[in-house]
Amino acid sequence: MSPIAADLTAGTLVPPGSGGSSKSLVSVLGPVYRQISLLSYGAKCDGTTDDTAAINAWLANATDAGNGPPANVELVAPAGICVFTSTLHNPAAQQAGNVTLAGAGVGATTFLYEGTSTTIDLINIGDGANPQFNWSIRSFKVQSATKMTAGTALHIRGLVRSSIGDVVLDGQDGNGNLWNGLWLDQVDSIMSWGNNFATGQNDAIRLNGGPLGAADFGMMGWKVSSPNGYPAPAVGVHIGGGFGGFNCDGGSDIIGNTIGVLIDNALYSVTNREFAFGPMCGIDSSKNIGVKINDTLSHSGDLYVNFSGGWIASSGTNNLEIETGINGHLIFSGGTIFNALGNGVYDLSNMVQSYSGVQFRQNGRGSSGGYGFSKAGGTNSIMLVGNNFEGNTSGATSGVTQVIAPYANGSGGAVMGARIALTPDGSGNSALIPATADGTTNEGSSLSWHQTGGLVDKLYVGNTNTNPTVALSTAAAWTTDTTKCGSISGSTGCAILYNSSGAARYLPVFGN
Numbered sequence: 001m002s003p004i005a006a007d008l009t010a011g012t013l014v015p016p017g018s019g020g021s022s023k024s025l026v027s028v029l030g031p032v033y034r035q036i037s038l039l040s041y042g043a044k045c046d047g048t049t050d051d052t053a054a055i056n057a058w059l060a061n062a063t064d065a066g067n068g069p070p071a072n073v074e075l076v077a078p079a080g081i082c083v084f085t086s087t088l089h090n091p092a093a094q095q096a097g098n099v100t101l102a103g104a105g106v107g108a109t110t111f112l113y114e115g116t117s118t119t120i121d122l123i124n125i126g127d128g129a130n131p132q133f134n135w136s137i138r139s140f141k142v143q144s145a146t147k148m149t150a151g152t153a154l155h156i157r158g159l160v161r162s163s164i165g166d167v168v169l170d171g172q173d174g175n176g177n178l179w180n181g182l183w184l185d186q187v188d189s190i191m192s193w194g195n196n197f198a199t200g201q202n203d204a205i206r207l208n209g210g211p212l213g214a215a216d217f218g219m220m221g222w223k224v225s226s227p228n229g230y231p232a233p234a235v236g237v238h239i240g241g242g243f244g245g246f247n248c249d250g251g252s253d254i255i256g257n258t259i260g261v262l263i264d265n266a267l268y269s270v271t272n273r274e275f276a277f278g279p280m281c282g283i284d285s286s287k288n289i290g291v292k293i294n295d296t297l298s299h300s301g302d303l304y305v306n307f308s309g310g311w312i313a314s315s316g317t318n319n320l321e322i323e324t325g326i327n328g329h330l331i332f333s334g335g336t337i338f339n340a341l342g343n344g345v346y347d348l349s350n351m352v353q354s355y356s357g358v359q360f361r362q363n364g365r366g367s368s369g370g371y372g373f374s375k376a377g378g379t380n381s382i383m384l385v386g387n388n389f390e391g392n393t394s395g396a397t398s399g400v401t402q403v404i405a406p407y408a409n410g411s412g413g414a415v416m417g418a419r420i421a422l423t424p425d426g427s428g429n430s431a432l433i434p435a436t437a438d439g440t441t442n443e444g445s446s447l448s449w450h451q452t453g454g455l456v457d458k459l460y461v462g463n464t465n466t467n468p469t470v471a472l473s474t475a476a477a478w479t480t481d482t483t484k485c486g487s488i489s490g491s492t493g494c495a496i497l498y499n500s501s502g503a504a505r506y507l508p509v510f511g512n
Helices: 025-029 052-059
Strands: 005-007 012-014 034-037 046-050 073-076 080-084 096-102 109-113 123-125 132-144 152-157 159-169 180-185 188-193 196-198 203-208 215-220 222-224 235-239 244-249 252-255 259-263 274-277 281-284 291-293 304-308 311-313 320-322 329-333 336-338 345-347 352-356 359-361 371-375 382-385 388-390 395-398 429-432 447-452 455-463 467-473 491-498 504-510
Touching: 052 080, 123 132, 132 152, 152 159, 159 180, 203 222, 235 252, 244 252, 252 259, 259 281, 359 371, 371 382
Parallel strands: 034 073, 046 080, 073 096, 080 109, 096 132, 109 132, 123 152, 132 159, 152 180, 159 188, 159 196, 180 203, 188 215, 196 222, 203 235, 215 244, 222 252, 235 259, 244 274, 252 281, 259 291, 274 304, 281 311, 291 320, 304 329, 311 336, 320 345, 329 352, 336 359, 345 371, 352 382, 359 388, 371 395
Antiparallel strands: 005 012, 429 447, 447 455, 455 467, 467 491, 491 504
């Protein structure tokens, strides 16, 4: 048998009967999985040596050469501090598949930037034009010794069907030098896991769609905040256009940012789509707004935001603010909107919204007060069913008229529990107002009442001012003169009602 000439360094061999022509190992043997240590390229990772060239040579293995078979490589960085002074990146103009990029652990491997430029991305994965498939990015930290004024610590472009875990960008004990932390740019089907941390002076995490990908990021196990003792990021999580399938859960804590979550079109000028915030996703202690929805390109059928069992709390202004002209749908089921200095919800939009089983608690703690829910503009349908409004300084709601419409078959309605509690307005009045067939209100047949000192002292059936068909006042609601109501045997007095003209009418009362 003729010997096989092989060059393992080049990844080629000369098989028998080939006439001396070489072929790639992959084409003959199938995919070959390689594990490559950063140390094999001469990196020291000693916290002093500039390892930029060695790291980029190591990352050059993360490519499907000529966009051929997948890279099938595990790139392993050692414990230590790997210093670099310019952007780290895998090869441009190439796609890359089946790549693991792994450190020795969050507390073990740090990539530390010590360059002079304050505006570059520190680590780039993908070039924005070629997809990167089936990556696992895990177990390292990225920090900068240089105070950045632009750029992103970990900028990932075109990543598809991949995972991120145990990645720390600066860290809780960091130095506050990053501009943006993590940027998922044109990605699709990304899942995170483990114990992750992101921060930045600008955006701690930013997401957007694009031609290479526009959906699905499972944000699990993230703390998004500032390092101890440093100013808050301008935005915790910035969803900047053309993205959908975002899911925040799994113990994620978006806390202490200026704006906790911002949904807009600043990064990619296309409307966003579906977002879900689960019971283990907390948005807490934002310096300004907890969640701000400002997707100005939204259409009624595109933007869909769902909060299920989580909380938005302790914001410096409003916990949830929806801006003018925004369309779409929002559902908030269970969970808590509480402790804002301003309003629990401040709505200027056209979004159709439903809130059920939500606790609106202790909003309006600032000097200007605030409501549990304030409708300050826009034209839309708001449904508030089975919620608890407690301790909101200015009242439960403002600007909201609830219309409970029948179902299409005409036999429906709404179950609102055993009690309906309405907070009175500033004059002490409350009302239940039925709707006409076209959904407008019918003030003429309302049931309304007035409170003084928390007690009902007047009850009206019909419009309070123009057509009170029946009115009852505790100030003159009773007489023991039974002659007023016919001197009926056994009656102990007469209840006094008033018609729309103010004339008294008497009804006999029996018993004590």
